Amino acid sequence: MKVLIKGLSLFLFTFLSVCTYAQVSKLQVNEIMVNNKTNYVDHYGQNTPWIEIYNNSAASTNIGGCYLSDDPKNLRKYIITKGDRNTLMGPGQFLIFWADDNHTRGTFHVNFRLDPTRENTVYLADASGNLIDKLTVPANASALEDISYGRIEDGGTELGILEKPTPNINNKFPDQDARNESFKKNDPFGVGMSIIAILVVFIALILLYICFKYLGRFYINRGNKKSVEAVEAKGGKVDESIIRKKDRDGMSAEVCAAIAAALYEIYNDVHDIEDTILTIEKKAVSYSPWSSKIYGLRQMPQVKSKG
Amino acid sequence: METFFTFLLENLREFMGYTSFAHITVGHVVMILVGLGFLYLGIARDFEPMLLVPIGFGILIGNIPFDEGKGLMIGIYEEGSVLNTLYAGVRQGWYPPLIFLGIGAMTDFSALISNPKLMLIGAAAQGGIFGAYIIALQMGFEPNQAGAIGIIGGADGPTAIFLSGKLAPNLLGAIAIAAYSYMALVPVIQPPVMRAFTTKKERLIRMKPPRAVSQTEKIIFPIIGLLLTTLIVPSGLPLLGMLFFGNILKESGVTRRLAETARGPLIDTITILLGLTVGASTQATEFLTLNSIKIFGLGALSFVIATACGVLFVKFFNLFLKKGNKINPLIGNAGVSAVPDSARISQIIGLEYDKTNYLLMHAMGPNVAGVIGSAVAAGILLGFLY
Numbered sequence: 001m002k003v004l005i006k007g008l009s010l011f012l013f014t015f016l017s018v019c020t021y022a023q024v025s026k027l028q029v030n031e032i033m034v035n036n037k038t039n040y041v042d043h044y045g046q047n048t049p050w051i052e053i054y055n056n057s058a059a060s061t062n063i064g065g066c067y068l069s070d071d072p073k074n075l076r077k078y079i080i081t082k083g084d085r086n087t088l089m090g091p092g093q094f095l096i097f098w099a100d101d102n103h104t105r106g107t108f109h110v111n112f113r114l115d116p117t118r119e120n121t122v123y124l125a126d127a128s129g130n131l132i133d134k135l136t137v138p139a140n141a142s143a144l145e146d147i148s149y150g151r152i153e154d155g156g157t158e159l160g161i162l163e164k165p166t167p168n169i170n171n172k173f174p175d176q177d178a179r180n181e182s183f184k185k186n187d188p189f190g191v192g193m194s195i196i197a198i199l200v201v202f203i204a205l206i207l208l209y210i211c212f213k214y215l216g217r218f219y220i221n222r223g224n225k226k227s228v229e230a231v232e233a234k235g236g237k238v239d240e241s242i243i244r245k246k247d248r249d250g251m252s253a254e255v256c257a258a259i260a261a262a263l264y265e266i267y268n269d270v271h272d273i274e275d276t277i278l279t280i281e282k283k284a285v286s287y288s289p290w291s292s293k294i295y296g297l298r299q300m301p302q303v304k305s306k307g
Numbered sequence: 308m309e310t311f312f313t314f315l316l317e318n319l320r321e322f323m324g325y326t327s328f329a330h331i332t333v334g335h336v337v338m339i340l341v342g343l344g345f346l347y348l349g350i351a352r353d354f355e356p357m358l359l360v361p362i363g364f365g366i367l368i369g370n371i372p373f374d375e376g377k378g379l380m381i382g383i384y385e386e387g388s389v390l391n392t393l394y395a396g397v398r399q400g401w402y403p404p405l406i407f408l409g410i411g412a413m414t415d416f417s418a419l420i421s422n423p424k425l426m427l428i429g430a431a432a433q434g435g436i437f438g439a440y441i442i443a444l445q446m447g448f449e450p451n452q453a454g455a456i457g458i459i460g461g462a463d464g465p466t467a468i469f470l471s472g473k474l475a476p477n478l479l480g481a482i483a484i485a486a487y488s489y490m491a492l493v494p495v496i497q498p499p500v501m502r503a504f505t506t507k508k509e510r511l512i513r514m515k516p517p518r519a520v521s522q523t524e525k526i527i528f529p530i531i532g533l534l535l536t537t538l539i540v541p542s543g544l545p546l547l548g549m550l551f552f553g554n555i556l557k558e559s560g561v562t563r564r565l566a567e568t569a570r571g572p573l574i575d576t577i578t579i580l581l582g583l584t585v586g587a588s589t590q591a592t593e594f595l596t597l598n599s600i601k602i603f604g605l606g607a608l609s610f611v612i613a614t615a616c617g618v619l620f621v622k623f624f625n626l627f628l629k630k631g632n633k634i635n636p637l638i639g640n641a642g643v644s645a646v647p648d649s650a651r652i653s654q655i656i657g658l659e660y661d662k663t664n665y666l667l668m669h670a671m672g673p674n675v676a677g678v679i680g681s682a683v684a685a686g687i688l689l690g691f692l693y
Contacts, residue, residue: 180450183692184449200539207535208536209427212524213423219521223521
């Protein structure tokens with residue numbers, strides 16, 4: 001049974017790790033231009049259709065070994081060269097592939113050409129040939145000259161015609177100061193944000209409070225139950241209300257000391273019958289286990305006397 | 308012979324151009340004096356020496372002027388220099404979580420677990436952060452800058468560095484110096500506020516002794532603490548994750564060596580590097596600005612607001628508590644996360660009014676809750692403003 005549990009745990013761990021990794025490596029077909037007349041020019045000075053791939057994750061990923069295709073029956077049509085250092089994509093980075101059916105021109109020129117006269121779909125598959133992402137450019141968008149089609153926002157689900165093509169850069173430029181401007185406009189005094197934030201802090205700590213309030217009660221009750229069981233196992237009787245009262249009110253130091261002394265005697269078989277009297281005197285000095293903690297702390301800053 | 312002397316003189320002149328005297332400005336002198344002041348406070352007056360000595364010396368290091376045009380690669384802001392490499396931990400925010408790992412490994416949450424309602428004081432004291440945020444906005448700071456400045460009120464140096472590194476990197480030096488300076492000045496700032504907002508009768512309240520906490524509860528605390536807080540505020544993960552991880556290393560009882568390393572050599576090493584580089588980041592050219600002065604003013608104010616919020620919240624909370632369960636409002640100040648200094652202040656002020664009323668362990672509850680609260684608050688600010 002233990003072996004089975006261990007095996008299952010290991011499987012679960014591995015499965016979760018793989019799932020996590022799979023989520024990290026998120027590549028997407030982000031933007032496509034089919035009818036490139038005067039737009040983006042490749043290294044050979046030619047205007048050919050292009051496909052933009054986007055790394056929509058916070059981790060670097062190497063696209064080398066993955067496949068690009070325009071044929072759903074053959075997802076492994078073009079293998080992206082392994083070992084090309086330029087295929088390493090940083091977080092949020094873009095890569096452009098030229099769909100010019102001229103793969104001898106390098107890693108980024110694929111062996112198929114997109115056709116402006118019909119609908120075009122580009123498939124991106126992983127090294128095992130499993131589909132990662134695809135993007136279909138409708139026939140009307142394919143025909144548009146120097147207009148691209150893709151995700152309105154990088155990595156988003158909303159697709160559309162992009163009047164201003166943005167190869168190798170964001171489809172929608174993030175406004176760096178949008179958040180600040182929005183706060184300045186909608187919450188100029190900062191009161192709204194402050195109230196929400198302090199409420200969230202309270203909620204987080206109230207949840208912790210509730211959790212540990214009941215957890216504490218559970219452990220106190222369990223401790224009491226164990227005490228009762230231990231006494232009853234030896235044939236004794238316990239008034240549970242005393243225990244509850246003890247927990248509610250705390251116990252005096254004298255009672256604690258007397259119990260401790262009695263337990264010490266029982267477990268060490270000191271005497272059957274004591275012939276001395278145990279006198280507990282309260283210390284006159286103001287000392288308690290709590291006060292002793294102060295000695296472990298750095299003292300208050302003091303002016304050092306000269307000499 | 309004349310050529311020889313001319314050659315020597317030219318080289319001497321060139322050498323003089325290399326020395327700091329050729330580049331020193333009034334700003335550098337002022338900052339060197341500030342650094343000496345920090346060293347004096349730390350060494351002669353014993354004000355938080357672990358913080359002020361590295362920071363003070365760092366200020367001296369950072370304000371030795373030199374010709375930046377020569378490409379000597381010695382300045383903290385010069386890419387690839389030794390100081391710049393060490394400063395990466397501040398800039399990229401990985402020193403603060405490591406400090407939190409050590410704090411977690413040295414913190415005993417028993418006081419909090421035994422009396423969990425004290426957690427709410429840790430939440431209330433975060434009012435200082437948001438009070439300072441509101442005032443900073445009115446003083447003309449951008450919302451992201453105001454958030455970074457406000458976090459000074461959390462009285463948590465690593466959190467302040469972490470957040471300002473993300474929200475307002477250009478203000479990081481001033482914010483870090485302000486946060487650490489005021490943490491050192493907790494014994495000066497908090498007592499008058501505590502006295503002002505409490506009556507003599509309230510200061511004499513005796514609190515019920517905390518119950519003993521089982522090891523299982525101590526082990527469960529970091530797990531539940533992590534899940535509850537970070538599921539609500541995932542942006543606080545670097546700080547809260549490391550804090551609770553350090554704590555489970557301590558409480559599990561099976562990773563003693565790891566816990567000892569985290570709360571000993573590791574946190575000491577990071578404290579040295581953090582203090583020194585934060586100090587060195589205060590180059591006069593970058594640091595001596597009107598904004599820095601404003602940040603110092605706001606920092607002091609945020610500490611005052613945080614202390615007042617904590618104390619007033621306890622008074623309010625007491626209205627709903629039965630007699631015998633009341634909380635001494637003198638532990639309200641400990642809701643800020645300056646551990647254990649603010650708890651120590653509660654103890655000292657409490658003893659001033661009753662020589663047998665020991666508040667230290669009670670104050671440790673809100674104090675460690677303050678650490679959690681300020682990390683959560685930082686996560687919220689990051690989520691809202693980043």
